[in-house]
Amino acid sequence: MAGISRVLEHRLVQYRRTFRSSVFTSFLSPLLFLTAMGLGLGGYVDRSGTAALGGLTYLEFLAPGLLAATVMQSAAFEATFPIIGGLNWQRTFHAMYATPLSPRDIALGNLVWMAIRVAMIATVFTAIIVLFGAAHSPLVILGIPVAVLTGMSFAAPISAFSATQRTPNQFNVIFRFGITPLFLFSGTFFPIETLPSYLQPIAWLSPLWHGVDLTRGIVLGTLADRPVQMLIHVIVLAVIVTVSSWATIVTIERRLVKG
Amino acid sequence: MTLPSLPLRVAPPLTFGSRRALRLIERNLYVYRHTWVVIVSGFFEPLFYLLSIGFGLGALVGTVPGPGGAPIPYQLFIAPALLASSSMNGAITEATLNFFFKLKYQKTFESILSTPLSTADIALGELGWALIRGGLYTLGFLVVMVVLGLGVSPWLALTLPGALLISLAFGAVGMACTSFMRTWQDFDLIQLVILPMFLFSGTFYPLDSYPEPIRLVVQLTPLYQGVDMLRSLAVGIVGPATLFHAVYLAVMGLAGLVVVSRRLDKLLLR
């Protein structure tokens, strides 16, 4: 536990220097997306009738989806360059390994930091959602831990992968063919019911879909409508996070030992 | 044939650089021979956006007012806009991230300047490469558009040079901005400009919903010029405004090139 907090301290000090740029990704970018798509485009969607959205305005439909999606993108980014940098270029992880810190501390410490970053982003975004009037339930605050769960379901497996890489070349593939399609097809911008029926089951494979549906349920207060489905979402995300966190410890340890 | 690299204040644009600029394109070809996946993957992003937002969301939207006022299917509205913004994004990525990396870290250009190549050749060559990449993506995207039934007008063929013009404009200005940057943090400033343009320039929805003064301001921004130009061509409603857009982008590109070459002189030939 103490080891993890040492690692956290390190990341926090680093963050103090670079937080200005994260203001953009954490705050401005989601705000702009919500305004443009939710309000600008939303006007045209609402004009055509909201039957497909179950009576919601497009803004109300989009906001929770965008929260989950934003969290996914930030988590994915945090899980790539800081890990590969710590093991290859800045080699800060190796420096930590030369102290009493264990690979477990280093891995978990970085994962906990990613969770904290996700929580920060989710808090800001949730506040924005409330300000836009798109929150239908005081339970909206639960959106933050759910966002953390969603984000970590990406951060942890990607971290485990990043630790095996020596160059960032493969990250391109992950973002282009993994993150972006998930971002676009997981029910963020339109209900998955709009997809042809043979494609819909595929959405269930997407961790983002689980996060989006769960977040939507919380923000709009519709959790009770399909409680089993919501529970499945939580379980799936929790399992992904647990298994891949363990994988991260393994791959980081392997790299540190190899040197 | 050798062309001297004269001070740009004196020389007309035609003597800017020389055929040696092709060597830089050749170099990029060699480099990307090893990492061609990166190039190919760039084609998919606008395609995904077209399928998800254009068709997926389009099913909810139906039709929107197009150029000239008549309603057009949402897919037809958004496809040329995606083409324009992906031309912009592709050029910006190459002209900022990759260019900055070559300039500051790899020092790729230092050794090249000990050969007969000049800084103008370098600027031209790098931009040319960005255009080639953009052109390939555009061609692919146009094929997809036709296959998906969005090829309603023969003017669509002109969107290929149109997209290249957009890449030229943003690529040149992007390189110019990059030549002033010091650290990676400065990139956020570029994103601060690009992202709002991408979201609010009539890419995803018509400008009709904006109040008049805001609409006028947005219409003067470069991405809107590119989006409107390509959309008009795709829909087949072409007029003098379309030509104006093209000239706007060309001037933007030339201005960027001049600035880049001067900055490269200052940075590399101290």
Next chain:
Amino acid sequence: MTDPQTASLIHARGLTKRFGDFTAVDAVDFDVAPAEAFGFLGPNGAGKTSTMRMIGGVSPVTEGTLTVRGLDPRTHGPEIRARLGVVPQQDTLDTELTVRENLVLYGRYFGLSRAECNKRADELLDFAQLTERQNDEVEPLSGGMKRRLTIARSLINQPDLLLLDEPTTGLDPQARHLLWDRLYRLKQRGVTLVLTTHYMDEAEQLCDRLVVMDKAKIVAEGSPRQLIDRYSTREVAELRFAPDVHEHLDGQLDGLADRVERLADRVLLYADDGEAVAVAAHERGLKPEAVLVRRSTLEDVFLRLTGRSLIE
């Protein structure tokens, strides 16, 4: 037009380079003849690299005259560089390309055909002893290999003038000697070499003539032999004393030698016969902990001219 400067390959008069308030090169004069090996010897910061960059046309001249083959680098840059080979201080190899591609592409920048580039690349890989590594990435090569590759690359256009900035800095002795051998062979083929260095052995081994630079100025000129004869004696006796003894040596060394230099840790006694001086010192009752008698080097020349050593 009987212009003396057209006989030299490189001609500089009053050559000055300023960066804002800072003067890096202060009104230096020199001439480099074809097919000679010319050296700029001096410590770091003397102005050697700035001078080289001006010759190579990658740094504009602030004041003065500089011509290469009779041409002005400012207006005839591409022409000059077409026949020039440059080995910069830091390797500027293209890390996105393989070893072989670095050579081939560089040749292409000079407008050579691809066939010609490939042919010359084969020869140069052999020259640099890198044929086995030709398809490897540049990054993992050792320092010596990278240097050899940089030098090979500088030769792709078969230059008649080669500029080398600190060519062997950071290399192990074996790599240095291999490099010197290669450079010597080039010189025999008629290539003009201009190099900068702060290693006196390199200057002595490679250069026909050299100028000594310090703090932006040229302080001496001549062949290594001439400089040593002019500014130093034939031999030097180095005496090393215990620290407390070293401090109280005033007056005890007078008259022992032609010249005496007190360094922080040693005393240098300059004379034609170093052994004799060492013996004389003993006879005076001085008890050095260590004695070394050696020939004078360019290091001693530099010390005489500037009061400092070449290596800071």
